[in-house]
Amino acid sequence: MDLPLLLSTFATVFLAELGDKTQLATVAISGTSNRPLAVFLGSSSALVLASLIGAIAGGSLSGVVPADWLQLMASLGFLAIGLKLLWPLLSGAESTATADD
Template sequence: MDFPLLISTFLTVFLAELGDKTQLATVAISGTSNRPLAVFLGSSSALVLASLLGAFAGGSVATVIPSDLLQLVASFGFLVIGGRLLVPIFSKAEQATDGDQTPEL
């Protein structure tokens, strides 16, 4: 087994999952239930299944699309998502500065 790959994958997924909507949903469900073990087993098995699907899909896609192109498409996708998240922030800041200006006579 390739332990450096295993460790880097674990750390990447673990850090990516901290504070995301999956963890928040798990906290919310756990807060409304008195069975934390059942919530843990349900959420962890869902994450394992989603990761399994991603690993198989990634392996299948990698045989058809070159890995450099796949990384470029993924990078572009993340840039688009990040840009779409930043646009409302900048538009609100722009509206706030426009409202502070007094019209010239």
């Protein structure tokens, strides 16, 4: 097993999942239930299955599309998401507060 790849994948997914809507949904479900183990098993199973689908899809795509192109497409996708999130700031959009307040 490739330990550096395992660790970097774990760190990346762990940091990406902190505070995302899946974690917030898990907190909400756990807060309304008295069965935290069942909530943990359900949410972790869902994350494992989603990750498996992603790994299989990535492995399948790598047979058709060169790895450099996959990395470029992923990078452009993240760049587009980042720009969309920053667009209000970058476009100089005015805040909703007025000087009369």
